[in-house]
Amino acid sequence: MLWTALPKGSGGQALFFAAPWSGLSRAALVCRSCFFWGRSMTTAIDCKPAVMPTDESTDTRRLWVYKCNPKGHERQSAIGDWDQFFDNPTDDHGRWGGTWGIKSPASRKIMLELIKAGDLILAYRSGAGEAVGLCRFMRLDETKRGQEMVLEPVLRLDAPIRLLDLKKVDAGLLTVRFLESGQGTLYPVSPEELAIVLPHLPDDCRGVLDTAGIRFPAHHVQEGRIQ
Numbered sequence: 001m002l003w004t005a006l007p008k009g010s011g012g013q014a015l016f017f018a019a020p021w022s023g024l025s026r027a028a029l030v031c032r033s034c035f036f037w038g039r040s041m042t043t044a045i046d047c048k049p050a051v052m053p054t055d056e057s058t059d060t061r062r063l064w065v066y067k068c069n070p071k072g073h074e075r076q077s078a079i080g081d082w083d084q085f086f087d088n089p090t091d092d093h094g095r096w097g098g099t100w101g102i103k104s105p106a107s108r109k110i111m112l113e114l115i116k117a118g119d120l121i122l123a124y125r126s127g128a129g130e131a132v133g134l135c136r137f138m139r140l141d142e143t144k145r146g147q148e149m150v151l152e153p154v155l156r157l158d159a160p161i162r163l164l165d166l167k168k169v170d171a172g173l174l175t176v177r178f179l180e181s182g183q184g185t186l187y188p189v190s191p192e193e194l195a196i197v198l199p200h201l202p203d204d205c206r207g208v209l210d211t212a213g214i215r216f217p218a219h220h221v222q223e224g225r226i227q
Contacts, residue, residue, distance in 0.1 A: 061212045062119045063194060064110065065178040065187040066135070067126040068097075082123045082132045086156045095141055097185070098148030107186040111140070111149060115186070120212055121151065122189070124178070129164025131201070133157050134208055155208055161200055172196040191215070 070081035085096055102108055121135040134154040140147045167173040176196055178187035189197070194214070198206055209215070 061214055062116070063189045063209065063214045064115055064119060064121050064137075065124050065189060066097075066121045067124045067178070067185055067187070069125070069127040082125055085123075085135075085151070086133060086153050089151075089153045093141070094138065094150045094152060095143070095148040096135075096151045098140075098143070099146035100148075102185045104184045104186075107184050110186040110188065112147065114188075118212075120154065120209065120214060124163075125160065128160065128162065129179075130160035130162045131157070132160050134205065155204060157202070157205070163197065163200060166200055170196075170200070173200075 068080035068082055070083075080097060084091075099108065099111070102111055115137050117137060117139055119137045121137055122131055123133045123135055124131055133156040135151040136154050138150040138152055141150055163173060163176075163179055167179060173179055173196060176193045178184075178189065178193075194209075198209075
């Protein structure tokens with residue numbers, strides 16, 4: 001595991017199916033446990049089939065952003081490199097950050113109260129301002145260091161999407177909260193923000209989100225294209 005000091009529900013294994021347009025012939029994109037994305041731009045991570053985690057309180061899946069920075073700075077309580085997570089997703093049983101490293105009150109509230117098993121996470125490398133992939137939140141584990149998030153990788157993108165740089169050409173991205181500078185590790189993504197970010201993501205990512213029931217507002221869609 002890559003943490004040196006960084007950045008509920010119950011969980012189980014998650015079964016995920018490839019979108020038909022993704023070019024992936026394998027049925028399962030099942031993951032064992034950012035913000036980082038061509039060819040078939042994504043890499044399928046094959047794992048044994050398992051049961052999708054459920055949450056009694058809601059049938060709605062949400063998308064969150066999880067920022068990790070592999071290069072520490074003075075305000076940073078922990079560091080993490082998404083490449084290490086995707087390279088070795090089962091290290092430390094899939095645990096990736098927890099109360100010992102996530103200090104922002106808003107981020108801790110998301111981790112401890114709001115995020116649910118089965119929700120998707122956009123893995124984001126904050127130092128470079130880029131998206132590198134998608135993960136699924138499974139559960140919180142109680143450990144000696146506190147409560148730790150357990151994640152499973154869903155899609156790893158071959159080429160990161162530098163959303164921070166794209167703010168220069170897409171003014172809409174200026175309104176997306178997780179692209180603003182500031183302290184924080186976990187961020188919610190509103191339907192309106194998702195509609196702004198989606199056009200910059202590859203079709204495979206859109207398919208994963210759509211299959212999970214995470215959609216953008218209808219008024220952003222015209223003639224089958226995201227506007």
